[in-house]
Amino acid sequence: MKALYFAWVRERIGLAEEEIAPPGDVVTVRQLIDWLSARGEGYAAAFANPATIRAALDKTHAGPNAPIGAAREIAFFPPMTGG
């Protein structure tokens, strides 16, 4: 699946997007965050405070317990500050 990162999540990870292939036991958004956090310092810094991380599955907001399912795209970003 494709992972997208925005704002300071993008800056800390150092990537705007990448292909990821999480193992089968990564079922929820929260589990995917934990799995990504173990990939390196940038990821660990980006996901250090899960309370400040928002996620979207196929461009729809998703909570930490949402199942990733067959989503083709997951995005991580800070709380929104548009408007």
Place this chain on the structure above:
Amino acid sequence: MKALYFAWVRERIGLAEEEIAPPGDVVTVRQLIDWLSARGEGYAAAFANPATIRAALDKTHAGPNAPIGAAREIAFFPPMTGG
């Protein structure tokens, strides 16, 4: 003093404005309405339902018990429908 009439108050009285000289015992707006009502059919029709009459003394809203005092201009009109 000058009396001004607006909207259907004006139409029923048949005048937009006139000079009036109420006697000294006409002290409040309500008493002036009663005094005017006795001047003829048009006035009586205009002021038949005091609940639908608003007044202004020198271009400031005034309630029925407000003293006319030294006001130079009094206006009578229906509830406002601007905006």
Place this chain on the structure above:
Amino acid sequence: MAQPPAPSVHVQAEDFDPGREQALLTRGRRDIGALVSFVGLCRDEDGALESLELEHYPGMAEAEIARVADQAFERWPLQGLTIIHRFGRIRVGERIVLVIVAARRRADAFAAAEFLMDYLKTRAPFWKKERRVDGAAGDWVEAKSEDDAATERWR
């Protein structure tokens, strides 16, 4: 921080340009974060209305709108305010009234704009008479008790 300008209040027969008025209010300003504008239009109920004839009390209309504007400045931190109210013949689809509120924050701008419209409806000396498509003079528009209720909630 610059002193907010005095409210701009106009009572006029001519139409106005909402975009131009917004631009005038914000030109060169760095302190405005939110601009709420309200335009009231002459709406047709059932195809029978040709226009409204708006009568007003010259002098009192301007004074009363200015009083309401001052109240808005006392109640909310505002950066600017424009109010235009037309009188005379206004056809269906045409603009009647404009309120623009500039503020740092959107909640203040929204609240002040709604307050101003509620107060203008019930306190500004304007009266609407209907003119019908068939040429007949229509009725005077009656004041709505819901407008009084809307005004009451600001007390």
Place this chain on the structure above:
Amino acid sequence: MAQPPAPSVHVQAEDFDPGREQALLTRGRRDIGALVSFVGLCRDEDGALESLELEHYPGMAEAEIARVADQAFERWPLQGLTIIHRFGRIRVGERIVLVIVAARRRADAFAAAEFLMDYLKTRAPFWKKERRVDGAAGDWVEAKSEDDAATERWR
């Protein structure tokens, strides 16, 4: 009564013209009594800010704004709706976002406009980074808990 048109939603780098958008929304209409427009502008806090860089999530931004617009149409009887949100570099004093709501009655137009702004603030995928006058990259603007509270009141 004509069916209200679909919401007009645009996510773009270019500036917009609020007056033109209002005119487009009301042109030829007889059923609109109230037009509430909100413009959010880039405000300078203390003279140190040069501009904001607005990052967004292409595709999701449009989709999320359209979802919020649909919710507004479900909650209030509306006659038309335009939403424009810019991205990219926006200097102090420039416009960021536009919401225009057309309705028969002003209470519906005001409520829907405020609802839309509250929801856009907390749900539309945009993020603001400050660029300072001294050339330094500033901070990412932090989400405000008051914005969450503003959104909560519509539940």
